[in-house]
Amino acid sequence: MFGRFVSDVPDTLFCFSITHYSRTPENKSMLSWFLNPWMLLGGLAVASPILIHLLNKRRFKIVDWAAMDFLFEADKKNRRRVQLENFILLMLRCLAMLFLALMLARPFLPSSVTAVLQQAQTVERVILIDDSLSQRVVNDSRSSLETTRESIKQLITQLANSSDTEDWLTVMLTSDTSTFLIDNQPLTATTLTGHLQSIDDITVSDQAADYSQALGDLKMHLGGDQNYGRVAYIYSDLRKRDWLIGNGAATADVAGDIDSAAPNKIVQSFADSLLGTFVIDTAGPNDQNLAITSIRTDGLLVANKVINFIVEVANYGDSTVTDLKVLLHVGDGQPQYKTIPSIGPNEKQEIIYTWVFNPARQETGLLDFGQEKTGTRDWRVMAQIDRQSLSGDGLQMDQLSADSARLLAASVIDGIPVLLVDGDPSATSERSETHYLRALEVLGTGLKMNTATVSDLETASLSDYEVIFLCNVDEVSVDRTAALRQWVASGGALVLMPGNRVRAGTFNDTFFNEGKGLSPLKLTSIAGDPTMAKWTNFEVAPQIHPALQVMIDSDASSIGNVDVFSWWTSELGGEADRQSIEVPLRLTDADNSIAMLDRRLDDGRVIVFTVPGDGDWTMWPSSPTFAPVMVDLISYLAGSKKTETSIPLGGSIRIPVDLSAFENRVTVRDPENEKMETIAKPLNPEKPRSVLYEAEFESLGKRGFYDIELKRHSGESQKVLIATNYDPQESQLKRLSKTVLDKNFFGEKVALVTTAGLTGQTIDGGNSELWMTVLVLLMLVLASEQFLGWYWGRNR
Amino acid sequence: MRHIDWKVWSKTDRLYIKEYEEETNLACHLLVDCSKSMGYRSQETGSSVGESGWSKFDYACTAAASLGYLMQQQQDSVGLVTFSNQINQTFKSSSHPSHLKMLLHELEQTTPDNRTDISDPFLALAAQIRNRGMICLFSDLFLDPEELGRALNQFRLRKHEVIVFHVMHHDELEFPFQENTLFKGLETEAQLHTEPRALRQSYLAAVDRYMERVKKVCATAGVDHVLLDTSLPLGGVLSSYLAFRTKSGGKRR
Incomplete structure (x- = not known):
């Protein structure tokens, strides 16, 4: 026709x-x-006004009338007009019934027609592909991504072979929406092969999908030139975390929590201007997953010390998994096995593995300053769910295998590098502070003690040490004081132990410096009884300092038994922020003098003791509590300095480069052993003379270990190991519930289909519904019927 | 010249004209239309005001009887003629009290029949009624006004005083019908199925035009035209007309 x-x-x-x-x-x-074509049957109601009219004609009164002549005269005059008016009213009523039926049938202009109205025989097919980690989920031995690829290939083949429209193809990936995989290329039989190849080459990016971002970019792309029609295909496995605003709001299951920036709102906002919008569901109905969501250690990684690896395992499925074996690989050694007897649905459990690392080199004896630098060794640590221990049903419980392993780059130091600066090296060695402190370097403490003189301090590379003790030191050059301050600010820990060689005035000038210095304490004089005839004791503050905990735990009376014969009287002053100062230890003398002070300074700490660890001053160094307190203090001070060893996939990392020691060229080897180079940039561009640079590596998109190599001027190289891991949120495969989808996400403008359902779809999905127009017409017809009825009735 | 009172002239030397009140032996003929159209009565009894449920004929008879009664009380003689398209009954005028009873009996017995057509009967009547007197016509006047004019002139030529009591039913004046109605002619076979609301305006205009013509014809013939609306109480209408006549009575001769 x-x-x-x-x-x-x-x-x-x-x-x-x-x-x-x-x-x-x-x-x-x-x-x-029509959306409700059967409603068109309502059109039969068009007969109702006619029927009513006919019925009315049959129902009449009979009047025997005398004045027939007048009646005939009036009738003759009126007949034509009345008949015409009645006919018009009848037609209006019939029309109203027709419109009513039409409105209920919800007619729409198919986009094939609207497209033509827009002069759009050219159609751009914009495909957004989810290439996040969850696309690795395996269903019926096929991953979601494979399903997606197959669906797209089928779609574009079908489009290329059909001659209905002239198609152009644009393909975007959620992992990188700033560039296009295929950027508005013609889709014809000749170009099809290339496009199919491009689709085949898509791999899982392993990164989290940010639909707010991706759809925002898509909307911007779609907002461009409107000379031709567009159809959007959004491939997604509809994970709850992907489709909710901020990606983290996994609990938001109600409409109220979803605001206008939410992905579904973005889709709705651009769907109006398109010929069609399809959201294609590529996931299985109920995906199960077991994942390792975190791996961490409980302290500083030091060789010869017991380290705890804490591994968190989560079950994101619906049923309990029993006898789950989890392996911990450290380096190339034999893995450790641990078994979780039972883990319930949506439950997380922690397993603790203990490990002792061997030192990088075997040393003998104690080393003096300058002889040996502290060695570090990087270990590749991986916690993994043993999938072989899962039986057939168990494998079904873990459809996403990629996140069943998690990596950690463990940078293990031989010992915590501590520098002991002795201001009085000539003193009787058995009673000096450095004597007792040096004695701490024994197997199991994980400490590496270096001794230096005051003059050595002036040239030492501060960044090699975690903790520096200044024992009996009262004079340091101005430059070095400034360097010390910077070192503390960037995370170093300085312990001041003024003894009897210290002159109060010089100490105050160097360290107190009218309150602007490192020490907030101003020394006054030495108090007490040097003859050791009288003594006083320590008193621990109610808020117990982490370093002193061991004193309390070991024996409560031990504190009272420690005799202190001499001490520096001091006063707290200066502009240091009182919030950052803590006094964990005092003396029981009349003034309740400060014995120990802890000050936080940016990322580092300064500890000041007014009682040095000197046998002439106090009995403490020879008491059993001294060594544990000092070991704990050093661990506490060193532990406050954290280095990132595991970053989320796609994240970036900055490596500080000290140009005084290293070249500015930094090389990195990615998990696939590809080499890249970066030039370090000044940390603070406003200070051009500063030697502190940093090298930044952006979007580390491969999962595994990155080897970063810094070259020393001497030619040696220092290595930093970085592990990248999946965003643990990606492991949650929970999908949006059907009701949420129906209610909040997809409407008439957006069609939610399965991959199988897509083939049957036409771009009629993006239609322009007309019921509103019909409703307006209906109201107009009814209003005019009423008005005309009233008007003509009034005139008769 | 014969109206000059010569006796007064001879005494006073001034001319006076003699005036008479015709107070005795006035022969009044009541002409009552008993055609079918007069039989129209409202079908919704009680709905119309006034003499509800009365047909035009009932109303006309009552008016004629009342007038006859009043005449007789004044010792005037009263006659009755009932007619439709012919003269049905004629009673000569008489002032005898039993005569009035007979007239009333006759009015009660008569039922409306046939169509209105006054040209022939009135010609005959004009010849029958020799003595000058009063003619009171009670009719709905559903006829050609020209014909009415001619008929009235017959009486006027014989020096009768004629009063036309034009009886109209309230429904005919107001046309209050709403629903679909089949109007069947009382005098003719014609019928009309119509929606009355659509016709009312034109109908009332036609009635108005007709009334105007009737009034004009009556005025031309020097005849009083009194509209009797069946919805109004009869006593009120008659007394107001009689009062009007008393006031203007002298000037009418």
């Missing part, structure tokens, strides 16, 4: 619309122009 019509009016817009329409096989019937 249409074909003949077309031949009559060639080369017109209308002609195109009809041909297009008639060729689309899905549009065979006009009924497909």
Whole structure:
């Protein structure tokens, strides 16, 4: 029928619309122009006004009338007009019934027609592909990504082979929406092979999908040139975390929590301007997953010390998993096994592995300053769910295998590098502070003690040490004081132990410096009884300092038994922030003098003792509590300095480069052993003379270990190991519930289909519904019927 | 010249004209239309005001009887003629009290029949009624006004005083019908199925035009035209007309 019509009016817009329409096989019937075609049966109601009219004619009164002549005269005059008016009213009523039925049938203009109205026989097919980690989920031995690829290939093959529209293809990946995989290329039989290859080459990016971002970019792309129609295909496995605002709001299951920046709102916002928008569900109905969500250690990684690895295992499935074996690989050694007897659905459990690292080199004896630098060794640590221990059903419980392993780059130091600066090296060695402190370097403490003189301090590379003890030191050059301050600010820990060699004035000038210095304490004089005839004791503050905990735990009376014969009297002063100062230890003398002070300074700490660890001053160094307190103090001070050893996939990392020791060229080897180079940039561009640089590595997108190599000027190299891991949120495979999808996410403008359902779809999904127009027409008809009825009635 | 009172002239030397009140032996004829159209009565009894449920004929008879009664009380003689398209009954005028009873009996017995057509009967009547007197016509006047004019002239030529009591039913004046109605002619076979609301305006205009013509014809013939609306109480209408006549009575001769 249409074909003949077309031949009559060639080369017109209308002609195109009809041909297009008639060729689309899905549009065979006009009924497909209605959402509720059966409502058209309501059109039969058009007969009702006529029926009412006829029935009314049959119902009448009979009056025997005398003045028939007048009646005939009036009738003759009026008949024509009245008949016409009645006919018009009848027609309006019939029209109202028709419109009512039409409105209930919800007609729409199929996009094939609207497209033509927009002069759009060219259609750009924009495909957004989810290439996040969750696309690795395996269903029926096929991953979601494979399903996605197959679906897209089928779609574009079908489009390329059909001649309905002239198609152009744009493909975006959620992992990188700033560039296009295929950027608006023609889609024809000749270009198809290339496109299919590009689709085949898509791999899982392993990164989290940020749909707010991706759809925002897609919307920007779609907001461009409107000369042709567009159809959007959004491939997603509809994970709850992907489709909720901020990606973290996994609990938001109600409409109220979803605001306008949420992905579904973005889709709705651009769907209006498109010929069609399809969201294609690529996931299985109920995906199960077991994952290792974190791996961490409980303290500083030091060789020869017991280290705890804490591994967190989560079950994101619906049923309990029993006898789950989890392996911990450290380096190339034999893995450790631990078994979780039972882990319930949505439950997380922690397993603790203990490990002792061997030192990088075997040393003998104690080393003096300058002889040996502290060695570090990087270990590749991996916690892994033993999938072989899962039986057939168990494997079904872990459809996403990629996140069943988690990596940690463990940078193990031989010992915590401590520098002991002795201001009085000539003193009787057995009673000096450095004597007792040096004695701490024994197997199991993980400490590496270096001794130096005051003059050595002036040239020492501070960044090699975690903790520096200044025992009996009262004078340091101004430059070095500033360097010390910077070192503390960037995370170093300084312990001041003024003894009897210290002159109060010089000490105050160097360290107190009218309150601007490192020490907030101003020394006054030495108090007490040097003859050791009288003594006083320590008193621990109610808020117990982490370093002193061991004193309390070992024996409560031990504190009272420690005799202190001499001490520096001091006063707290200066501009240091009182919030950052803690006094964990005092003396029981009349003034309740400060014995120990802890000050936080940016990332580092300064500890000041007014009682040095000197046998002439106090009995403490020879008491059993001294060594544990000092070991704990050093661990506490060193532990406050954290280095990132595991970063989320796609994240970036900055490596500080001290140009005084290293070249500014930094090389990195990614998990696939590809080499890249970066030039370090000044940390603070406002200070051009500063030697502190940093090298930044952005978007580390491969999962595994990154080897970063810094070259020393001497030619040696220092290595830093970085592990990248999946965002643990990606392991949650929870999908949006059906009700949430229906209610909040997809409407008439957006069609939610499965990959199988996509083939049957046409771009009629993006139609323009007309019921509103029909409603307006209906109201107009009813209003005019009422008005005319009233007007004509009034005139009769 | 014969109206000059010569006796007064001879005494006073001034001319006076003699005037008479015709107070005795006035012969009044009541002409009552008993055609079918007069039988129209409202079908919704009680709905119309006034003499509800009365047909035009009932109303006309009552008016004629009342007038006859009043005449007789004044010792005037009263006659009755009932007619439709012919003269049905004629009673000569008489002032005897039993005569009035007979007239009333006759009015009660008569039922409306046939169509209105006054040209022939009135010609005959004009010849029958020799003595000058008063003619009171009670009719709905559903006829050609020209014909009415001619008929009235017959009486006027014989020096009768004529009063036309034009009886109209309230429904005919107001046309209050709403629903679909089949109007069946009382005098003719014609019928009309119509929606009365659509016709009312035109109908009332037609009635108005007709009334105007009737009034004009009556005025031309020097005849009083009194409209009797069946919805109004009869006593009120008659007394107001009689009062009007008393006031203007002298000037009418």
